[in-house]
Amino acid sequence: MPTVEAVSRTDAGLAAELRTSVMRLRRRLTVERHPDNxxxxxxxxxxxxxxxxxxxxxxxxxxxxxxxxxxxxxxxxxxxxxxxxxxxxxxxxxxxxxxxxxxxxxxxxxxxxxxxxxxxxxxxxxxxxxxxxxxxxxxxxxxxxxxxx
Structure with missing residues (x-):
């Protein structure tokens, strides 16, 4: 059975990690929007x-x-x-x-x-x-x- 580390090195693993990271950053940047906007x-x-x-x-x-x-x-x-x-x-x-x-x-x-x-x-x-x-x-x-x- 592949380790989590090995899976994250595949393109599919990278895609999942990247999607998660980008979505978290997007949510955080949304929270940081100007309060009057x-x-x-x-x-x-x-x-x-x-x-x-x-x-x-x-x-x-x-x-x-x-x-x-x-x-x-x-x-x-x-x-x-x-x-x-x-x-x-x-x-x-x-x-x-x-x-x-x-x-x-x-x-x-x-x-x-x-x-x-x-x-x-x-x-x-x-x-x-x-x-x-x-x-x-x-x-x-x-x-x-x-x-x-």
Whole structure:
């Protein structure tokens, strides 16, 4: 019978360990959100996408988050109702509208990120330099995993 150590060295074992660790960190970062922020994680993701790209159509946002356009339309409508995003006509395609982040949306996103980044920075100080280096190298790999189909 394989030992726990041997199982954790297999790809399946690594997958299980990684999933558990990432989910724990996600939960903790969710707890560390700005206390005044009542937006869902999905809404915050949309604000992040718009902050990085300036403006996108609902279809582009839906594809980026791998959700159906009607779901993204509901998210964008909620953000628009709250003043976090605006919609405007597409410059070259009159059938579409583009969504842009507002000053309120940007401020909300950045305040939330700042608080969570501060918590994480404190936690990183408890690690050794070698451990921080491993995480520095792992971060882009984890991001690639998150983008996979």
């Amino acid at each position: 009542e937006l869902s994680i999905g809404s915050m993701v949309v604000l992040g996408l718009l902050h990085r790209s300036d403006a996108q159509t609902v279809g582009e946002l839906a594809r980026a988050e791998k959700v159906q356009p009607p779901s993204m339309t509901r998210t964008v409508s909620g953000l628009e109702d709250g003043g976090y995003v605006t919609r405007r006509p597409h410059e070259t395609d009159g059938r579409q509208v583009v969504v842009q982040i507002t000053a309120l949306g940007r401020a909300t996103l950045l305040a939330d990120r700042k608080r969570r980044d501060a918590w994480l920075a404190v936690q990183l100080k408890h690690l050794t330099a070698d451990e921080r280096d491993v995480l520095r190298r792992a971060a882009p790999i984890l991001d690639r995993l998150s983008q996979a189909d």
